[in-house]
Amino acid sequence: MAARFGQRGSAAVPAVLAIMLVLIVAISLYFFLAKTWWYPPAINDFGREIDAQFTRTFVITGIVFVASQLGLAWVVWRYRANGGRAKHFEGNNTFEAIWTTATIVLFVGLGVVGRTAWAQLHFQGIPADAMVVEVTGKQFNWFFRYPGADGKFGRTEAKFVDEINPVGVDPKDPAGADDVVTATLGVPVGREIHLIERSLDVTHGFFVRELRLKQDALPGLLVHVHFHADVPGDYEIACTQLCGSGHHRMRATLKVMPEADFEKWLANEKATQ
Numbered sequence: 299m300a301a302r303f304g305q306r307g308s309a310a311v312p313a314v315l316a317i318m319l320v321l322i323v324a325i326s327l328y329f330f331l332a333k334t335w336w337y338p339p340a341i342n343d344f345g346r347e348i349d350a351q352f353t354r355t356f357v358i359t360g361i362v363f364v365a366s367q368l369g370l371a372w373v374v375w376r377y378r379a380n381g382g383r384a385k386h387f388e389g390n391n392t393f394e395a396i397w398t399t400a401t402i403v404l405f406v407g408l409g410v411v412g413r414t415a416w417a418q419l420h421f422q423g424i425p426a427d428a429m430v431v432e433v434t435g436k437q438f439n440w441f442f443r444y445p446g447a448d449g450k451f452g453r454t455e456a457k458f459v460d461e462i463n464p465v466g467v468d469p470k471d472p473a474g475a476d477d478v479v480t481a482t483l484g485v486p487v488g489r490e491i492h493l494i495e496r497s498l499d500v501t502h503g504f505f506v507r508e509l510r511l512k513q514d515a516l517p518g519l520l521v522h523v524h525f526h527a528d529v530p531g532d533y534e535i536a537c538t539q540l541c542g543s544g545h546h547r548m549r550a551t552l553k554v555m556p557e558a559d560f561e562k563w564l565a566n567e568k569a570t571q
């Protein structure tokens with residue numbers, strides 16, 4: 299019930315609301331600081347750069363969040379209905395100017411600081427000696443193609459796509475004769491990989507958490523990205539676009555191996571085709 303003028307309101311309602319606000323802040327802070335649901339460790343410099351930007355953003359927005367919510371709790375309690383008349387005022391230009399400027403400085407500042415990570419991925423040229431691998435998304439699988447000894451991919455066309463030729467390599471193109479198509483993305487550790495993404499049907503999202511790399515594969519486009527992985531191991535490749543009824547099972551493995559193991563792995567994949 300709203301208190302009428304001259305009547306003291308109940309202190310219980312603002313007290314409960316203020317305590318709830320403080321609890322929400324405390325619980326949120328706990329989960330962020332304890333990293334209960336967090337990314338697995340990054341496996342390259344780019345990933346660590348992204349993490350640093352992530353942390354900077356969280357620290358800054360976290361301070362703003364805590365200050366504003368605790369401020370709100372204080373105001374809820376301090377200005378509860380105490381029988382006085384409510385005052386009306388028309389904003390405060392100084393405060394408006396301060397928080398608008400602060401917001402601009404924070405957002406532009408974060409953008410400027412984070413530009414190196416972004417540029418590394420999108421504007422830094424792909425090294426010429428990078429190993430080229432083609433990734434094809436198709437409801438609901440990922441396929442990876444290696445150009446073979448000639449270093450050239452065979453031509454592809456949709457009409458050649460079938461069970462044994464999942465990415466549609468033209469059987470008459472000699473460049474395609476030694477192409478190796480796999481269901482796992484094997485890469486040598488530390489080597490720069492030039493990934494060419496394509497899709498045979500709808501938009502799929504290529505995402506490896508440990509690389510902090512996410513790039514959509516789009517029908518009708520070749521999308522180029524590059525990465526290297528410094529820690530050997532198996533990592534999940536997940537599709538991050540809701541691409542159809544089997545989207546949840548559209549996953550593959552990124553296998554990072556020492557150079558010699560990689561050569562063996564690739565030769566073995568070739569032998570089974």
Ligand SMILES: [Cu+2]
Pocket residue numbers: 435438501502503537538539540541545548
């Ligand atoms: Cu998909």
